[in-house]
Amino acid sequence: MKLIPSIEILKERYKDIMDNQDITALSCWKEPNFDEPCDDEEYLQRGLDNADAMSKLFEEALLLI
Numbered sequence: 001m002k003l004i005p006s007i008e009i010l011k012e013r014y015k016d017i018m019d020n021q022d023i024t025a026l027s028c029w030k031e032p033n034f035d036e037p038c039d040d041e042e043y044l045q046r047g048l049d050n051a052d053a054m055s056k057l058f059e060e061a062l063l064l065i
Contacts, residue, residue, distance in 0.1 A: 004048070007040040 005013070047054075
């Protein structure tokens with residue numbers, strides 16, 4: 001059983017979050033602006049590797065609201 005959904009499912013599930021520029025600016029989660037294809041699996045792994053740090057940033061930001 002696969003614990004992590006496919007990148008397509010994750011993109012659809014979190015589309016509203018990734019479309020929110022305030023959130024992407026806070027998390028620095030921006031794809032580079034060049035013609036090379038994006039490695040979705042690398043992005044997913046980067047997100048998993050940095051999930052704890054990103055969660056702390058989100059918590060700090062929400063406390064400021």
